[in-house]
Amino acid sequence: MKKILTLLGLALALSTTSLLATSPLMKIAGKVNDIIITVAEADQTLALLTKGKKSWDQLNKIEKTQLIRMMAPSKIVAQKATKLLTTKEKERALSGFWMQKETSQTSITDKEAQKAYKEMIKMAKKSNSKQQIPTFETIKNSIKMQLAQEKVVAKLIKNANIKLK
Structure with missing residues (x-):
């Protein structure tokens, strides 16, 4: 019985795939190492x-x-990554990509960055740091990126349901 169900499932999967590939919704533009590139992707x-x-x-x-x-390298890299990365590596890559995406969509004003810069100078003076702090304009984008990451993390933690057992 298991063999019959497996064969039926396999037949259904193959027929569905071939139907999708020939349907007008999924016209094939080309292939790279048997990876289908659709006309929609090309468009x-x-x-x-x-x-x-x-x-x-x-x-x-x-x-x-x-x-x-031109599209081939990204397809090949994605195929290799899917095959060769461990589950933990995939999770790290995915979380890093997501964090980068969220950070880029989080807006930080110059005023917020200036406030953080002044706080950084204040902390450096308090700790008697001998290291010279660059001008605000020099590190403004780095400060904004760091603040955006902190906002994303703070939002995640705020909405997290953390329990100790």
Whole structure:
């Protein structure tokens, strides 16, 4: 019975995949190491590159080949990462990417950064630091990035349900 169910499941999966690949929703633009690149993916890439001025259907054969070759490295890297990274490595990479995304979407004003800079100078003086502190303009972006990360972490911790057993 298990073998029959397994075979049925496998047959269903293969037929569904082949149906999707031939459906108008998933036209295939090309393949890289048996990784399918859809026309939709190619159009997304073209939209970024040409600011929406060109689509897959407007490209000639040479341009289509160039586009697939340009998209190939990210597809191959993703395939290798999926196969070769451990679960912990994948979790770290994913959490790092998510943190980077959230941080970039968190806005920090110059006023907030200036306040943090003044606090940093105050702490340096209090600890009698001999290290010279760069000007605000020199480190403004670094301060903003750090403050954005702190905001994201604070929000996560605030919403976390932490219990000790």
